[in-house]
Amino acid sequence: MVFAMSHFLTHALALHSLDAVDAGSDVFRAVWRSPPGTILLYAALIAHMVLALFKLYRRRSLRMPLWEVFQIGLGLAIPFWLAVHVVATRGLNEVYDVKDIYPLQFAWVWAEGAGRQTVMLLLVWIHGCIGLHFWLRIQPWYHNVWPLALVLAALLPGFALAGFTVGGREVQAIMAGDPTWLERATAAGNWPSKDEWDWVYRNERGFLWLFSGLIVVALGARLIRRRRERLAGKVQIRYLDGTTTSIEPGMTVLEGSRAAGIPHASVCGGRGRCSTCRIRVGAGAEHLPPPADDEAKVLKRIGTADYVRLACQIRPVADLEITPLLPAMAGPSASQTQVNPGAGAERQIAVLFADIRAFTRMAEGRLPFDVVFILNQYFKAMGSAIEGAGGRVDKFIGDGIMALFGIDTEPADACRQALVAAQAMSFELDNLNKEIQAELTEPLKVGIGLHVGPVIVGEMGHRQATSVTAIGDAVNVASRLEVATKEFGAQLLVSERLARLAKVSLDGFKKQDITIRGRQRPLGVYIIEDAKALPILGERETKPRRGTFRFARLFRSNDTHQIVR
Ligand code: FES
Structure with missing residues (x-):
């Protein structure tokens, strides 16, 4: 998100002038193309993708709140839109020493179609903002700053797209007034030939096949695990009101509730941060392993007794009796409620x-x-x-x-x-x-x-x-x-x-x-x-x-x- 923000701010500089955006992009490149910037950016990207696919594999149920469906859908769509952009900028620069300077980018992107660029920018931004919002909303201070954050979240892509439009039109005007400009600029920027463009599309396709393959592997591994767990028999979860649901061993209690359509509070979406899914565990609790570090930390924060656990973290292997401790519609403020x-x-x-x-x-x-x-x-x-x-x-x-x-x-x-x-x-x-x-x-x-x-x-x-x-x-x-x-x-x-x-x-x-x-x-x-x-x-x-x-x-x-x- 820091990278995306600095990228969008650079776009927005085109509202001032092409010179400003060029100067801004020098700073942008100096940061993100330096060895530490490169490691930080690509390590974050790869870790993010691997963790997201691993989480997809770990999910026992694909039932989830709408915001999460939207978030995951956007996340999976991003590489399909973004791959060509990354290969054609950073990739060409690294391999063919192409100077991906902004005026040329504007000329190229404008010719390719501005719609694609706009969709890509919005996908990345909305995906990131949803992630940040659902991460931060359990923090007490966030309640006071979120209206301001919302304004910034709307303004930044707005300025970026406006800068992109103004810059693109300006380059079009330059090209109309000087038909040799593009030729000179591409020569100066070592702009790629047809072969190099083939290289770009080949690599884009290669990456997308790899990414699609990883999605299929994650989903396939889920299916195999599911079959194995089905053979191992089901576990009964009994709720306070007498409702009973059967879950496969390995599912969390929260996933079991969702799969059975039983409303259960989960402000952080099952990430083990908010504590709103907290439950009192009764008969069968003796078969649960003790809380892992992350769960223990959250339980300590809310001051629970040892029969309180997080429904999103425990995976019962034997029948279990539970009582949700917060109403299904509990909001972010409930994450601060002390249980004890x-x-x-x-x-x-x-x-x-x-x-x-x-x-x-x-x-x-x-x-x-x-x-x-x-x-x-x-x-x-x-x-x-x-x-x-x-x-x-x-x-x-x-x-x-x-x-x-x-x-x-x-x-x-x-x-x-x-x-x-x-x-x-x-x-x-x-x-x-x-x-x-x-x-x-x-x-x-x-x-x-x-x-x-x-x-x-x-x-x-x-x-x-x-x-x-x-x-x-x-x-x-x-x-x-x-x-x-x-x-x-x-x-x-x-x-x-x-x-x-x-x-x-x-x-x-x-x-x-x-x-x-x-x-x-x-x-x-x-x-x-x-x-x-x-x-x-x-x-x-x-x-x-x-x-x-x-x-x-x-x-x-x-x-x-x-x-x-
Ligand atoms: S859903 Fe947030 S801690 Fe379990």
Whole structure:
């Protein structure tokens, strides 16, 4: 990227004059064609390509976030566009002592077609910028500088292309005014003959065959390894909500989640830097090897206990029970969240409690197997609604659910996420009731309580039963609101404080002050018969399917309409 930047800056000098770009290119060549510059540049290029191909081989699953697909696609395309440029400049200079000075480059590139040059420049730049962005975005300081970085990222190629256009046109004008200019300049620059151009294209083709061959080798080696691992049998990964997925030994847990379509946070894309994929490992953890140096460093940074591991780094060889510790939509700020806050930290957290109405009556007279089946379907549906909204299922208690919002977001975002989750749960419940109506004598109903307030967040429990959870008045109040939904015959009770912090108007719903046991002052609550009637805070997929219902993630605390899917 440093090379690309200096190259683009040199292009941009043509906006001043051809002399300026020529002088700039002397400096550029003096740096990058010196022995240290050459070693640095080509070692970086080769290391980058080899590591990228090795990573392609190591991937057990090709399912990945869109940005990564784009990034890898651009990376693989670059050599096909760039090879001829490198051979025709550096290669000709080294082998045939051609002076690849800028005015001649402009004349040549202009004749070949400026479009190719433009595409090449943009491919390199966008690929590099995506890489830098996803590398740096977990750094706390990056949040403050990224708007400026974005401006620079747009300006630099803009100036480079403008310089290229101005320089190219200027050379065209010179050639129009002096028909002998090109001949004289090519002679002075020792510009290549037809044979030498054949040499350029031969070498370009040779390099591209080699590169294509390496891609085929990497993909072929993946296939062979896959066949071998398949023969070795599968490993079961069990998630907190009862979901189980089978992965091939050698796959990371994160790759397993992706392959099974289970949302899992991974801000750095599985590079072992961000820690957002962190999981608590339960039964089966004894078969895992201890963390390697890189993983250990990240775990130390976030202060974990020894049963916390990075899902992108562990490759289970035996069945394993896991609990993701951050919501699937955790953002870069979560990479700084300490897992083990020791004595705990006080935070404003939105708390959601939900419970199935008349569950005991429904369970009566059923086979235990049926009850477990219905409950697991219910937990899965509600869990995905909560996580889809950005929350985190804290625990399942009998047929009840406790969820937290705001572990890694601002309180205003957390409150809106909690409302989005309640609405999503209501839609999901309707879907579930339709899907399993043959198993039910009457549709499942839920009561949901939502409140926000300061709570102590910390790791609590003992040994394997330890997890990050919250205690405090807000938790008790949310639980009481859920119980009070029975009294009001409503699906949802939302504390006035939560609605106010979320900056969501619930004026159309009945409001009442209620007394909460243990609190001196009454609490204002909105009584919402059906949570589907809440104002739409997120976009809903038009055809909800089980497990794919997703509400959009609220992006900014001061803009309730700014939505990112
Ligand atoms: S995905 Fe970033 S550390 Fe695992």
